[in-house]
Amino acid sequence: MEYTKKPSIFQVNLLYLILGFLLIFLGSYVQGREVYSGLLITEYLIILLPNLSYLKFKGCSLKKILKLNKISMKQLLIIILIVIFTYPVAVFLNLIVITILSSFGDIIPNSVPIPKNSLQYLLGLFVIAISPGICEEIMFRGTIMNAYDKLGKKKSIIYSAILFGLFHFNLQNLLGPIFLGIIFGIIVYKTDSIYSSVIAHLLNNTIALTIGYATTKAQNNVSNTNVETLGMSTQVQLLIALVFIGGIALVSGIILKILLKILPETENSIDYDEDILYETYTKGKNNLFEYLPIIIIIIVFIVRNVKYLFV
Template sequence: MRSKSLPTINEVNILFLVLGLVLLIFGSMAQRRDLYTGVLITEYIFILAPNIIYLKMRGYSLKNVLGLNPITARQIIQIFFIMVFAYPMAVFLNYIVLVMVNSVSPAMPIGVPVPTNLIDYLIGLIVIAVTPGICEEVMFRGTMQSAYIRMGEKQAILISALLFGMFHFNLLNLLGPLFLGIVLGVIRYKTNSLYGSILGHTINNGIALTLGFVLTGLTENIQEITEQAPLIPEGLQLIITLVMLGSWALFSFVVLYLLLKNLPGPKDNSRVEHTMETVDSTWELEEMETDSYKISWAPIVVIAGIFIFLNYRYFFLI
């Protein structure tokens, strides 16, 4: 029955292409007028709604495809610490790209507005943390990863993470999301629940927003200290920053690895054992599909080409 099956790779590739083009054309227009309103429109109307509508119209079971299974209190706590230690690594990876791009062309990462008061901060949590956590996880760790599971769980996690990184269409924000996509993909697989990756995505964005909010209040003090401090050559500043971020990231990565390893997997969690057996049997019945049709990578190549063109034009032709 269709309701017990998963989307094909070709189907989700086409969906990825269509939504990528919609995001570029209409999402950017909406966000230029008002960032927060534009983000809500982009996430709920251009990402979440098409995924849900598509799955329902094709007759797929949302529970099976998205993995709408409960998670335990222990897993919630573990996911929190996993994302706390994943964040430094993502920052370090993005910083490496920034340094490399700056060696060729001046570039600065484009971030979201930093809240200056508690009300703006709470609104920011809803718009910047919770909203992408729900909408983007439905698409990438839900629809995309479920389809690519036919190629194996590791391949599904890696490919969906790569597509997640490209979907940001920003070279300076590619490696960080790609790494986080892998972490979220592992969480999705090991908990057998999209709620786990939604929680992780929300926590990551919440950390970034919270750090910006807190550091804004310290800006004046930092400026005073900087003005009184002796001048450090730019090259030395770069080295110091890389060493500090790298050390922080390396330590965090080791802890992250141990936390992910300790996160109960499908075989360790009796609560989801029956669900996994059901889904596994579905994959076995559909494994022959990958042999009966040729996977078309054209939609992915098109988006990759657009990604390369836009970033080359923005960073290297200015």
């Protein structure tokens, strides 16, 4: 049986650390100068290019590592439904954190630009939906998840999802991406194709972008009456939203569980025995050293978000 060369966990963690710092400093700088071009630089030059370069330098097969395999029409239709019912759950998880943080002070607005007209909406589809769907999935469900595959499928899905959430470096937007990362990882393994998570990711971002655009247009078309005139504080608004969205998320979660079960599983050629590889891999390994880059990222994440406690 032919063995497929896989990325190293330590090397991938180190790459993650380097790209994390590039995102914080270079990414923030270019996005601050002009948000759309800055986001494109972030996605293609800071995220995509280093990951593809690493895989090629490592001698990995892009087709096998990235699972560049076709998906069926039935899989595609179910994936679309999965994303639709995943979105409310992810929003609810983020809203829980936002509600808690609101008790410490003002919530920092989302930095992602909301389109104000049709042209900006079309531009946003490419910059905010399509580009992250391609670039971030190659990094997290491609490079990273394949490296962690040595630990078993469940751990590779969970660990890559956590790293995906941390990579946003925003406490307000942590639980939602982690949940999305888990769902994306599951559908990649079930379909044996990264195309499934790319489609899911860009569709999720398209839903968020469209809701933001529609909400902004609706607000511009109504009177200046707002909830503050009704005597409602921000925390009360958040609690009401939490209960309302929580109900939707509960129903969505039940449907989502069913959809994940009925998603057709593609027969894939596994070129290693998972249990044997895990035992061989973990024997004599200094795991703390391997995960040192991740520990550094977690510390940076905490430092960057401790501001919520002192606003």
